[in-house]
Amino acid sequence: MSVRTWFITGISSGLGRLMTEQLLERGERVAGTARKPESVADLQARHGEQLWVASLDVTNTPAIRNVVNAAFAHFGRIDVVVNNAGYGLVGAAEELTDEQIVQQLNTNVIGSIQVVRAALPHLRAQGGGRIMQISSMGGQWAMPGLSLYHASKWAVEGFLESTMLDIAPFNIEVTIVEPGSARTEFAANSAAISPAMDVYAETPAGAVRRLIEPGYRTQPGDPAKMVRAMIESVDLSPAPKRLALGSDAYRNIKSALSQRLAELEGQREIAVSTDFLG
Structure with missing residues (x-):
């Protein structure tokens, strides 16, 4: 198999690292x-020219375009573009600050969209490639206290559901990765936490805050195995549209989809009754 070249955002920690x-x-x-590119100085020292690193804050759209262009120019071709940079925001909707809402959406949604937009001209010019979007089981299933995080994942999945239809004629395929809970920094003090309101302390949102806030490491997902499955998925053709990883991802996504399908079936007569007759 020939050597491939990957563009990955957010390689300093977690799944990206x-x-x-x-x-x-x-x-x-x-x-x-x-x-902070210095966070991967050890990898650069060990692997030399195999690794090219650039500083990037994905909330800076002009910087995204400059870095993506520079990466393609440096390697000549990039086979796989991985949108990995992102984080979670914990708090009930009214607990969140305006600034936290904007930062969450700018990072997880606008940043991902702009990376894809910056890469597409290059992928088209080279005759194709693969885009991998790191989403979450939270892109199809929701829990209390993570409303903006879920909003960001549902939004970016919707963007890619449509975009993959736009770019299929150019031999560019997309996989949306939906990991379950894994023992990465997300669950060990890397999530952003909103200010707390006493009124939510004994609600489901408050329970989620107490679980995440101090950091926890009892998740079922092995991040090294998840990453291996992501890499191996690039060898599959056609590309899997979605890739659920982890027993909790499978269980929660299946439950959410089954419930939505049952609710839809229950509304069939109402839906059909609103058409024009004849």
Whole structure:
């Protein structure tokens, strides 16, 4: 198999760091971004020209375009673009500050959209490629206390559901990755936490806050295995439209979809009755 080149946002920690490490060990090339490039200095020292790193804050759209252009120019071709940068925001809707709402959407939604938009001209010019969007089981299923996080994941999945139809004629395929809970930094003090309101303390949102706020490491998902499955999915053709990872992702997504389908079936007569007659 020929050596592939990957563009990955957010490689300083979590799934992005693990993916970069596994790819480099396989002999593949990575153009990676991080808010603090020095955080991956050890990988650069170990792998040399296999790894190209640029500083990037994905809320800065002009910077996204510059970095994506530079990455394609550096390697000549990029086979897989991975939208990984993002974070979770914990808090009931009215607990969140205006600034937290804007930052969550700018990072998880606008940042992901603009990375895709910046990469598409290059992918079209080279005759195709693969886009991998790291979403979450929270892109199809929701829990209390994570309203803006879920909003961001549902939004970016909707964007890619449509975009993958737009770009299929150019041999560009898309996979939306939906991991369940995994033992990464998200659950160990990397999530942003809203100010607390006493009125939510004994509600489901308050229970979720108490679970996440101190950090926890009892999640079922093994992030190294998840990353391996993501990498191996690129060898599949056609590309899987979605990739659920983790027993909790399978269970929760199946439950949510089954419930929505049952509710839809229950509304069939109402839906049909609103058409014009004849």
